[in-house]
Amino acid sequence: MSSAVPMASMSTYAILGCGSVGHAVAEQLESEGKDVLIIDNDEGRVEALRDQDLDARTADIAETDVAEVIADRDVVLVMSADIEANKTAVRHVRERGGDQFIVVRASDPVTADELTELGVDVVINPSEVIADSALRALETGELEHRAERLAEVLQGGERLAILAHRSPDPDSIASAVALQAIAESLGVEAVIRYEGEIGHQENRAFVNLLGIDLSPLAEDDLSAYDTLALVDYARVTEYTLDRQPDILIDHFEPELEYDARFADVRPNVSSTSTILTKYIQEFDLNLSEEVATALLYGIREETLDFKRDTTPADLTAAAYLYPFANHDTLEQVESPSLSPETLDVLAEAIRNRDVQGSHLVTNAGFIRDKTAVSQAAQQLLNLEGITTTAVFAVTDDTIHLAARSKDIRMNIGAVLSDAFGGIGEARGHATDATAEIPLGIFTGLEGDGASRDTLLTLTERAVKAKLFEAMGVDVEMEGNGSESSNGG
Helix, strand or coil, X not given: CCCCCCCCXXXXXXXXXXXXXXXXXHHHHHHCCCEEEEEECCHHHHHHHHHCCCEEEECCCCCCHHHHHCCCCCEEEECCCCHHXXXXXXXXXXXXXXXXXXXXXXXCHHHHHHHHHCCCCEEECHHHHHHHHHHHXXXXXXXXXXXXXXXXXXXCCCEEEEEECCCCCHHHHHHHHHHHHHHHHCCCEEEEEECCCCCCHHHHHXXXXXXXXXXXXXXXXXXXXXXXXEECCCXXXXXXXXCCCCEEEECCCCCCCCCCCEEEECCCCCCHHHHHHHHHHHCCCCCCHHHHHHHHHHHHHHXXXXXXXXXXXXXXXXXXXXXXXCHHHHHHHHCCCCCHHHHHHHHHHHHCCEEECCEEEEEEEECCCCHHHHHHHHHHCCCCCCCEEEEEEEECCEEEEEEEECCCCCCHHHHHHHHHCCCCEEEECCCEEEEEEECHHHHHHXXXXXHHHHHHHHHHHHHHHHHHHHHCCCCCCCCCCCCCCCCC
16 A cells, blocks of 8 residues: 555546546546546446546446456556446455555445555545535635624714733734724724733734834723724633723633623634734735734734644634734844843842743732833743743832743633732733732832831742742742742
8 A cells, every 4th residue: 555645646547436426526637638448337328427437437446356456557447436436346356465545435434444444545524524514614604794884883873992911022012003904995994002011022022023003091092982802812811991892802702791782702713813814804805914913923823833732724724824923023023122120120030030830929018110020930931841931029118029820720810810909900811911919018018228128028028928929839938839939
């Protein structure tokens, strides 16, 4: 048996059994200029094939001498509806000892396995082929229907506000940019808003290099817009807006209940950018370099450059976007420079890290730029064996905390809400969250250096205890065998 796929130079084919399936294959091969020999035991059918200028002969495909007749053919397609005759024909061909590439029709998984054992290279089950074709047609039809419905909702208003999730990541930003492009192609004015901050250096570089126009959400900002869309927003742990969204598009099932007029939630893909790419294709938009680059980066970041939970849909979307994207810009986005203060904060966070299992919690001390905390949390997630990080630091009278997680079993937004929701403000979603906690009783300790050291020590103990408890980690804060604690 030959396990190699036939080379493009192979141009001689034999079709054994030429019912409707075999006939369709024969016509396609003939249209491509292939040399095709057809063998069938129905004389009337053979005569009809000859009338179409096809090379057809009458014979029982189960007869031994048929294998000799087709011995010079590179590819043999056994397309009869008689599965037993197909098995016999395969035996005769393989008994000759040749290396012909054989494709055979089966009727069910059992006969498919039997044919494979006989030395068949490719087994075709018509029912599976029909089912696959039907599913592809269904997917195409569903996308077309969804696109029409999305267009109806978008064109039902004049001004659209697109809200990315809090402290948006590339997938959320790229999805918002794509929806903005779709809306504007339909004559609808669209703006992008976000809550929190764009704290990570790569995300800021992403926005700046691509010239993405998005602004923080201000109070009463949404009142000027008659349509509201949430993109990559579903896993927030708290919804604070005073109106329901009109549009919800996400690749996660919502943590909360929304009453959207249009919703497209697909947990079977790994990024919201993938979903928006499909809509870009369905609307047949003239894809700009900026939108293509944003979407490709969104998919790559959400799938960890196709190493995490990547689906065929993510890959086909990325393949579509690839020729349109600016790869020099992508390289710049993925290699941003770190500010001196960010490096100092990261160094302090590494020095003070406390690792319990795959969870890392650390204190970065007193800081001036709170965005450095988010960057440190993201950078520390790259340490070997670490799936969850939490970095906190003090500025003025507030503890700023940023957490990241790639553990699918943990919702880090819920962890921070459980730990600090009652004493401060905790916001975020499953993989990315922040908290701001008043220093409270520790504020009175500020003053000389010794008081600041005491303040940090007490803050560290309190924050770590609450975090590890909320994570379900049972530790003793003193002598707990941590990797490093408070500079140890």
